[in-house]
Amino acid sequence: MSFILIRNANLYAPEPLGVQDILISHGRISAIAEAIELDTNLPIETLDAQGQLVCPGFVDSLTHITGGGGEGGFASRTPEMNLSHAIKGGVTTVTGALGTDAIFRSHEELVAKVKSLKEEGLSAYFYTGNYHFPVKTLTGSVQKDIMLIDECIGIGEIAIADHRGSQITWRELASVASQARVGGMCSNKAGIVLVHVGPGEDHLARLFEVAEHTDIPIKQFYPTHINRSAALLDQGIRFNKAGGVIDFTASSTPEILASGEVKCAHALKQALQSGADENRITFSTDGHASLPEFNSQGELVSLKVGAMTALHDELKDAVLIENIELETALKTVTLNPAKVLKLPHKGQLRLGADADLLLLDAHSFEINSVMAMGQWLMKNQTIVRKGTFE
The missing domain is CATH 3.20.20.140 (Metal-dependent hydrolases)
Incomplete structure (x- = not known):
């Protein structure tokens, strides 16, 4: 996918930013806004995060x-x-x-x-x-x-x-x-x-x-x-x-x-x-x-x-x-x-930061999904990428 768009995320960056959309491209956070609209013919993966918290990995x-x-x-x-x-x-x-x-x-x-x-x-x-x-x-x-x-x-x-x-x-x-x-x-x-x-x-x-x-x-x-x-x-x-x-x-x-x-x-x-x-x-x-x-x-x-x-x-x-x-x-x-550790692109969700993020249940804080460098490693509580010999 060229773009991943996460909508309706209750965003903690880690400071609370309220409900936002997050656009991810090439492993980085490309945009954070209340409503992101894209006019493109490139493929977009869209995920509705309503009812979930999104925080840094x-x-x-x-x-x-x-x-x-x-x-x-x-x-x-x-x-x-x-x-x-x-x-x-x-x-x-x-x-x-x-x-x-x-x-x-x-x-x-x-x-x-x-x-x-x-x-x-x-x-x-x-x-x-x-x-x-x-x-x-x-x-x-x-x-x-x-x-x-x-x-x-x-x-x-x-x-x-x-x-x-x-x-x-x-x-x-x-x-x-x-x-x-x-x-x-x-x-x-x-x-x-x-x-x-x-x-x-x-x-x-x-x-x-x-x-x-x-x-x-x-x-x-x-x-x-x-x-x-x-x-x-x-x-x-x-x-x-x-x-x-x-x-x-x-x-x-x-x-x-x-x-x-x-x-x-x-x-x-x-x-x-x-x-x-x-x-x-x-x-x-x-x-x-x-x-x-x-x-x-x-x-x-x-x-x-x-x-x-x-x-x-x-x-x-x-x-x-x-x-x-x-x-x-x-x-x-x-x-x-x-x-x-002097890793300025880690530990926060902001424009230009690495797209490392978690989706958590808003009440129990259980992990629903994990993304690292713009790639899903866990999605809907299922690990989608394992180590080479796992």
Whole structure:
């Protein structure tokens, strides 16, 4: 089809724009208006979205697209994601990362998966590095990876406050951040440092030390898992108020919640009630990561896998249970992560933006249809495009 015209859409861009028509052509949004009329002999696919909400496709800033290294041995290594995992969760942009294991999970494998997901219809990016320091890269340099590899937009997950990390010092972390910052500046990319924050009691101390002792701005760091505990959430709110962006992990388990993790949607409510800036809060899935539960001796108790449907689940809970405005909740999974990752054509519905969008039931917020780059991946709750080997 040359054109796709969606009529009578209750549009959240993510700000509410009321009932609008949306015209899509060549993978981009060509027009948004109350009533679009076309005088053309070119083929047009028309869809009536009456009774549905239309919002941007979700931007997932942390997905272990090649799977994660299992903390329970080789048999516990988690599986890689498939295209349908993202579609079911309304995710149209993924950002891949390595985690604990950078021996059997490689950057070469990560880049190949990114490129394959792009061929299958998603927008996909990745972080160089992993939990550990010295940093492993593809080219031998964080700066080179960011500048020379199109899909590389930063470094992560580099671990702090975690027994599985390298116990990185603030000076070492500042050096890594400087390399990422310069690489981003020289290539007009985010150059962001995604920071895995573990359960250690020093929480965000390393990030505050870098901000105190250097000229590197606090917003250079993007700490995730901030809802891991009430104490970490308090520090995360402080970090947010100091100008930083914080990320809440949507994937969880009953065991992890019972150990003190704050449910993602509820963490958002607490942060907003504490005066945090809603424009500097994001959700990510941690999809396909291992979700381990450790005892007080650091021994593995249980392990499950992060789900890519978690963003959608927590968005619904934020609105329907926590009574957060839909516009505010939507920002955490659309516009806010797109801004952090410096992806100006993602996370919003506007003229010229990529045609990544979701049709949601106006009452239950269940996903009806998914479009990525102007192509339908799900239509009327039926997946119409699957991965190559699904």
